[in-house]
Amino acid sequence: MNRREEILLAALEVFAERGYTGASIAAVAERVGLTQQGVLHYFPSKDRLLAEVLRLRDERNLDLITLPGESGRITLDTVAAIVEYNEQRRGIVQSFTVLSAESVLDGHPAAAFFRERYGGSRAWMTQVIRAELGDSLPGGVTPEQAAPLLFAVMDGLQLQWLLSPDEIDMSGLFQAFLALLRSGG
Incomplete structure (x- = not known):
């Protein structure tokens, strides 16, 4: 698993636990052992991270559908x-x-x-x-x-x-x- 996917999976967990409004880049960063800047290197904003998480979630369902x-x-x-x-x-x-x-x-x-x-x-x-x-x-x-x-x-x-x-x-x-x-x- 590459670092980008690791961040997405961690963000998926954080969003599931806290919702978008309660989630933070810092919480995602902590899960993957990065700084906030490290996460922002891959995803320049929380909105962009959310968009990619949603895309990943649907992509994972495509194999089945x-x-x-x-x-x-x-x-x-x-x-x-x-x-x-x-x-x-x-x-x-x-x-x-x-x-x-x-x-x-x-x-x-x-x-x-x-x-x-x-x-x-x-x-x-x-x-x-x-x-x-x-x-x-x-x-x-x-x-x-x-x-x-x-x-x-x-x-x-x-x-x-x-x-x-x-x-x-x-x-x-x-x-x-x-x-x-x-x-x-």
Whole structure:
């Protein structure tokens, strides 16, 4: 692992523990045995460090999300595999949960990242849902409505799992939600 990646992983932990506003370059530097100036040599600002941490987090999920489903497509089962995989990555889930929630604050440097990420994710999830389930979902829900609901379930389960990991079976509950979607009403 190179020094830059070591700093990013330490920053991911610090942001997960303290949020962006509570984190400091000094705390990241301490984790990797550098001075603040040493960290700033690689990342010229806390905002830039946050941007790279978010990029790294998504990059690490790309390996899983591009697992080929039927004919190389992303499927609802691929998404379920991500939820299951996330049960092994508490720190990554925690950082995502903290940073995404904190990004709703006025002027937060990650706000644009999360708006774009959720917008793009809703678009591809709509396509996945339509490809697998068609336009007729339980309760008259459209694929365009089901996509943000699916992400709400994922994010809500992650939060509850972080708070009560012994009580919340994140992947099992997500599979149950998919069964509801697949039930055809």
